[in-house]
Amino acid sequence: MPIHMDILPIERLVVIVARGHVTAEEMAENTRKLIAANVPTYAKIIDVTGSHSDLTPEQVERVATMLRGDPTAKTRGPVAFVVDPRRRGFAEAFAEVTRGERPIKLFMSLHVARRWLRGGAPDVPAKNIHEGIPVWE
16 A cells, blocks of 8 residues: 555654555545544655556545535644645645645645654745745755
8 A cells, every 4th residue: 555654642643654656535534534533733744756646636635625624613723734745646746735724734745744743944035936835964
């Protein structure tokens, strides 16, 4: 399976790593597992550096809609995507679709992403690499 998910309750963290080609069905299945785990307030690190997908904007919106769930639900945790700055993909599309709904940032480094989730600031200013979406090194 190209998507692997670990839930770390002691850290209130979900780590998702995607590798290879990820289909819409695989993305939907992982989203269902995430919802079933009932961890909306947990921070999430999603590493998509080694993956690619052909999801349409409508499919990305469906994933976002599934994750939104009940509009009266608790606040959702922050999401740190780790991306390959040479490619645009799901992370950028998801960040655009959910802008303003929860803290979301894109990073080139897992370590900087983790530091941000722990309340620290990135070491260097963001670079506008993906069509105006800030990406931190």
